[in-house]
Amino acid sequence: MRRRVPRPADILPLIGTPDRSKSRLQRRLERCASVWDVRELARKRVPKAVFDYTDGAAMSESSLDRSRDAYRRVEFTPRVMRDVAEVDMGIEVLGRPNALPFILAPTGFTRMMQSVGEPAVARVAAEAGIAYGLSTLGTTSIERLAQESPDTRRWFQLYVSRERERAEDLMRRAQASGFDALILTVDTAVGGIRRREVRNGLTIPPRLRLSTMAEMATHPRWWFDVLTTEPLTFASLDSTGGTVGDLLTRIFDPGITGADIAWIRSNWAGKVVVKGIQSVEDATACADLGVDAIVLSNHGGRQADMGNVPLEILPQVAVEVGDRTEVYIDGGIMSGTDIVAALAFGARGVLVGRAYLYGLMAGGEDGVRRVVDILAKEVRTTMQLIGAPTIEEVRSAAVRLR
Numbered sequence: 001m002r003r004r005v006p007r008p009a010d011i012l013p014l015i016g017t018p019d020r021s022k023s024r025l026q027r028r029l030e031r032c033a034s035v036w037d038v039r040e041l042a043r044k045r046v047p048k049a050v051f052d053y054t055d056g057a058a059m060s061e062s063s064l065d066r067s068r069d070a071y072r073r074v075e076f077t078p079r080v081m082r083d084v085a086e087v088d089m090g091i092e093v094l095g096r097p098n099a100l101p102f103i104l105a106p107t108g109f110t111r112m113m114q115s116v117g118e119p120a121v122a123r124v125a126a127e128a129g130i131a132y133g134l135s136t137l138g139t140t141s142i143e144r145l146a147q148e149s150p151d152t153r154r155w156f157q158l159y160v161s162r163e164r165e166r167a168e169d170l171m172r173r174a175q176a177s178g179f180d181a182l183i184l185t186v187d188t189a190v191g192g193i194r195r196r197e198v199r200n201g202l203t204i205p206p207r208l209r210l211s212t213m214a215e216m217a218t219h220p221r222w223w224f225d226v227l228t229t230e231p232l233t234f235a236s237l238d239s240t241g242g243t244v245g246d247l248l249t250r251i252f253d254p255g256i257t258g259a260d261i262a263w264i265r266s267n268w269a270g271k272v273v274v275k276g277i278q279s280v281e282d283a284t285a286c287a288d289l290g291v292d293a294i295v296l297s298n299h300g301g302r303q304a305d306m307g308n309v310p311l312e313i314l315p316q317v318a319v320e321v322g323d324r325t326e327v328y329i330d331g332g333i334m335s336g337t338d339i340v341a342a343l344a345f346g347a348r349g350v351l352v353g354r355a356y357l358y359g360l361m362a363g364g365e366d367g368v369r370r371v372v373d374i375l376a377k378e379v380r381t382t383m384q385l386i387g388a389p390t391i392e393e394v395r396s397a398a399v400r401l402r
């Protein structure tokens with residue numbers, strides 16, 4: 001073979017130039033090929049205590065690890081030679097369409113990840129045509145979220161405190177601000193023991209200490225963001241101090257029972273979703289109480305350690321109560337394929353928490369958008385490759401856990 005010396009005119013067109021219309025951060029986000037990559041970028045961009053608060057789970061973290069592991073054990077039997085040119089990823093939840101089969105889960109202290117916080121997440125949800133849940137532990141008020149993101153389908157997540165009037169007030173305000181569903185979280189009788197928070201000395205709000213000062217030098221961008229924007233406080237609570245676990249234990253009512261659903265109904269005219277169901281028995285009890293939906297969830301492994309795996313009980317729950325109440329699932333979802341698997345096992349919809357928070361830490365609103373784009377693309381591609389162009393067909397796809 002005869003070789004020749006390459007000429008500059010041959011080489012120059014091969015050298016890619018960065019797209020200057022995009023910021024350096026946007027380009028970095030585009031190079032993230034998965035939610036796991038976004039997680040790694042997030043790790044670099046925020047202090048360790050903040051990353052650990054988001055990424056961590058309770059005690060040995062086995063509840064979270066096992067949920068993630070369960071998705072690795074999923075096995076589809078892809079069907080081919082089906083027309084998958086047109087794909088419809090939409091589902092209907094609580095009587096309204098959701099353009100993608102997932103919902104952005106309620107998460108506390110969201111502005112700690114990046115000051116743009118909940119309004120940024122809600123705006124991305126609106127663009128994607130999906131619902132978003134604002135937490136009682138949110139750092140943006142009910143009214144402000146409604147104002148900043150009027151087009152988002154907003155759900156309000158309620159933690160019931162010992163003083164019931166406080167919860168009644170929150171329900172009244174959420175209703176007045178156009179939130180159409182209430183998510184009652186029931187897996188938090190007390191706060192889970194989150195060892196990373198204890199080790200890192202993370203308190204809510206974060207305190208400046210000598211060791212944090214050293215951290216400031218390594219994450220000046222995050223500290224600048226926090227110190228030059230509105231102070232970080234809970235928008236719906238005035239109790240602060242201690243780790244999140246301590247805080248939950250101090251303010252939440254460990255005496256909640258099924259009887260409280262009637263109290264919720266007398267204060268809330270919209271749909272009621274109960275989140276934190278971990279057994280077939282409790283799923284049945286909720287269906288008997290007439291709740292509109294349940295979320296099979298162990299709070300992303302942040303509460304009970306060594307809990308069972310929601311995905312493993314999903315098929316039985318879907319069969320037993322799926323015709324009486326909508327069944328959603330969350331915990332450990334890191335890819336669009338995980339989402340498709342949950343739907344194939346019988347979930348009506350899926351909630352994602354950490355995935356979008358990694359996006360928020362990595363790149364604010366653009367980061368959340370990148371995560372939603374990655375998940376949507378992975379859902380679409382998985383649906384096409386297993387031969388199920390609609391969610392109805394995904395629900396009858398052949399799938400098993402190995």
Ligand SMILES: Cc1cc2nc3c(=O)[nH]c(=O)nc-3n(C[C@H](O)[C@H](O)[C@H](O)COP(=O)(O)O)c2cc1C
Pocket residue numbers: 053054055105106107108135136137138157185275297298299300301302330331332333351352353354355357
């Ligand atoms: C940082 C963080 C804060 C959370 N805060 C709340 C909360 O305030 N209320 C609630 O009901 N669930 C909360 N959750 C749980 C999520 O709603 C959801 O159940 C969980 O994140 C799903 O697991 P995943 O993160 O693996 O997707 C939180 C989760 C995380 C990661």
